[in-house]
Amino acid sequence: MSSLHIVGSGPAGLSAAHTAVNAGAKVCLIDDNPAPGGQIWRGGPGKWIDRRAAAMWHSLDAHPDFTQLKRASVIGAVAPDTLLLEIEGEGLRLPFERLLLCSGARELLLPFAGWTLPGVVGAGGLQALIKGGMPVRQRKVVIAGSGPLLLATALSALQAGAQVEAIIEHQPSARLATFGLGLLLRHREKFLQAVSLFARLWRIPYLTGAQIVEARGDGVLQGVVIEKNGAKQEYACDFLAAGFGLVPNVDLARALGCDIADDAIAVDRLQRTSRTNIWAAGECTGVGGVDKAIVEGRIAALGALGLPPSPRDLSLHRQCHDFAALLAHNFAPDASLREMCRPGIIVCRCEDVRASSLAGQHDWRQAKLNTRIGMGPCQGKTCGPACQFLYGWSLPASRLPIMPASARVLSQID
Secondary structure (H helix, E strand, O other): OOEEEEEOOOHHHHHHHHHHHHOOOEEEEEOOOOOOOOOOOOOOHHHOOOHHHHHHHHHHOOOOOEEEEOOEEEEEEEEOOEEEEEEOOEEEEEEOOOEEEOOOEEEOOOOOEOOOOOOEEOHHHHHHHHHOOOOOOOOEEEEEEOOOHHHHHHHHHHHOOOEEEEEEEOOOHHHHHHHHHHHHHHOHHHHHHHHHHHHHOOOOOEEEOEEEEEEEOOOOOOEEEEEEOOEEEEEEOOEEEEEOOEEEOOHHHHHOOOOEEOOEEOOOOOOEOOOOOEEEOOHHHOOOOHHHHHHHHHHHHHHHOOOOOOHHHHHHHHHHHHHHHHHHHHHOOOHHHHHHOOOOOEEEOOOOEEHHHHOOOOOHHHHHHHHOOOOOOOOOOOHHHHHHHHHOOOOOOOOOOOOOOOHHHHOOOO
8 A cells, every 4th residue: 555644734735635545545644733724724623614624634534544643843854765753852753655745835024123023923923823712802903015815814803803903915006906807817716705805804994005114112012104105104003914925835845855946846747846756735836825735735646646637637737826826926025125124123033133234245154154144943934035035045955953853853863
């Protein structure tokens, strides 16, 4: 019987596991969260609204050929075909025959004045906190940045009882109209979803072509200043959710020696990476949403088992990639966002490295040697993509461990 190890239990991972088990394979699903679902389906089966998630999990749960490793952090690779995991402080060497990476994406967080104040979080971060049970009822929330995630976060906050004061979209209305027209002409179902979402948020002020100037507060967030057409406006708020898009999570792929292209894991039409026994699916191969993740997870699982995808799979794959291209074209971070990061602003939160210290540094390596940027607990996962956008530096290379680990686990590295 063929075996498949899958890292990540979001839509791509669940889709792949469901496909592989139904094809007769033994599947081990690895995730660092206590429940499956990833960011999009966070909270576990009891909280899922998407019927696809529930249906896939129903067929997986208690299946004799399905194993789930929860709260399992993948620290890296200790051999070409062996992962090192940390589970409840203990190390586990996990050999694999076939590996599927569904490691998702992280938020792109860009520095601005006051972004380190308590109460300032990423747009996806606020959504995750709300899904995790953080109370926001009657709390004032402003959501700012760029991309469809802002709307999804606003809806989550509204449903949790928050007072959403405003949604601040950096892209101008003309760009949003172009995106909407593209949806109408090529992705009618997503256009209708967008219309439905706007209908539920219509009472919330929605500013386009606007930008964050600074977050204000005495030790904690109290308000945010926004600029639109040269005029500034301040909103009082308890939470500022600031998100500027997503960045594929390629740390483990880099550690395993997989090729990276356009900051995502490079894959062929069957989702195979440059390594013959490793596949990848979902946001880690390029940001495109839940539908792309599901179909890529299915195609990757079939490819790993030597089975061909159906014509319908390939058709959906093409549609999802067309949507991803439309998304990338219309919501790519604009160069003007660099203006938010003035010289005195902290860029690396872990090591308190300010933008003024990074001036004149030629690349990430030189900056790290001279300023300690990226040497804190997050290991450059936040400031690395920010510096790539701000200064054009290449992303830092992944080295073992790819995330913080206990000394006991690190001692198992040869």
